[in-house]
Amino acid sequence: MFGSRTELKTEAQIRTMRRAGLVTRAALEAARAACVPGATTAEVDAAAAAVIADAGARSNFKGYHGFPATACISINDEIVHGIPGPRVLETGDLVSIDCGAIVDGYHGDSAFTLCVGGWDAASAADRRLSEVTEESMWAGIAAFATAKRVGEIGAAIEDFAEREAPDLGLLEDYTGHGIGTQMHMEPEVLNYRARNMGPKVRPGMCLAIEPMLVAGDIASRTLDDEWTVVTVDGKRAAHWEHTVARHAAGIWVLTAEDGGAARLRPYGVVPVPLED
Template sequence: MIYLKTEEEINLIKVSAQLLGKAHAEVATWVKPGVTTGKLDAVAEEYIRDNGGIPSFKGFNKFPASLCISVNEVVVHGIPGGYVLKEGDIVSIDCGVKLNGYHSDSAYTYPVGEVSKEVMNLLTATKKSLYKGIEQAVDGLRIGDIGHAVQSYVEDRGYTVVRELVGHGVGRDLHEAPEVPNYGKRGKGIRLREGMVLAIEPMINLGTKAVVQERDGWTIRTNDRKYSAHFEHTVVVRKGKAEILTTFDYIEKVTANTSLMVEVQ
């Protein structure tokens, strides 16, 4: 069942998304060599709870943390802990917030200090592919149009798209229908309708698209151990142009004068 959101519900998701964006920015100030992923998680949880929210991920299917923190070859669902960030790492930080009964969900991948041009190009292409997908989240188009836009953009640049993990609907539940793959064919799949709220989240690999799950039951990494990047927004399908509900603005105020900045244009 796909739930179309009312304008009142969309506004409540926007409020949740603002808190989420600010929580991401709090974490962004700590993304630097020498900081543990566990510290980043603690910063996020404290900020979210202090501002009246609930970390969406903590306890979801028994996930033990507030953030999914995925370093280097880890695609998604990395568990925060004692890993110490080092120069040249990249780190995907995926966060969800529940506020006033509604979830929002977004992710951002940061370079830690200076990274190679090859890796920065991966981050830039993955982020741009997110916006290519969002351009297709328009009433009357199809789910396949979103996936095709992401896939064609990154594959034209030599990258690969993870197939096993997809975006999803968002609302009263963190994961709702429909699934939103990052690959697909134009004109195929469920018809998009105004009021659908979707988490679009390209997961793009430098090497092979193949992934494996680690023994912890959560961590997904690339099979060849090459780097993977992940960016995500929560958006609402509109007529003519999608509306982005989450925001990277707070993150990019923090990172604008550092190597953490990844330009969209």
């Protein structure tokens, strides 16, 4: 899955990744808007694809090891890598959408979870599952701002999830990753605490930080399509992800419009944009 080395970017290269990140964000927002009751997942995928094409960018998911679509769209008990198709969305479905874009050879990658029909249509359990997953991601991103080792990110994710929702399951089989001239690169970014704290964090390091939590047991299996990963017990799942750069002056969330400022403020972290 991963490339062979940790790639450190120049500030100019990170600015290019910011462009890829903003295209990725726009594609996800189009997919969000298309996620209405009665829509098919293929229609949601087409909305994301149109935004990427209109920006003059390329999808980094379509064709990746044979993946047939622009976005991974995973519903209810599907954790990740769901393939868009004729499935019709229903009010109350919990949907995770993951996609990315390539701009001038550099990648963006991001994901979020929503409830079809809006969060007022969700159960309290589904809303909590998504909220804890999202906030565990932000805890990991905040840790990246001051981390000396990559493993501090996973420790922060696990600490938050265990403190706030010990009844939820934190997936261990799927991880975050380095990102840059490839979508998946070293280093592996675990979503849990490990004895090996991983490589040193250095300026120019760009990471995709992406926890996945489930409402039940963390055991999973892959369907016969060889892509879609589901929970074994049929319980629901959530997935959140951002691409984040650590540069000489601080961090910047490349796939967030404000660089992560609003969500990092409670952690005392002030993201710093790169100068033009």
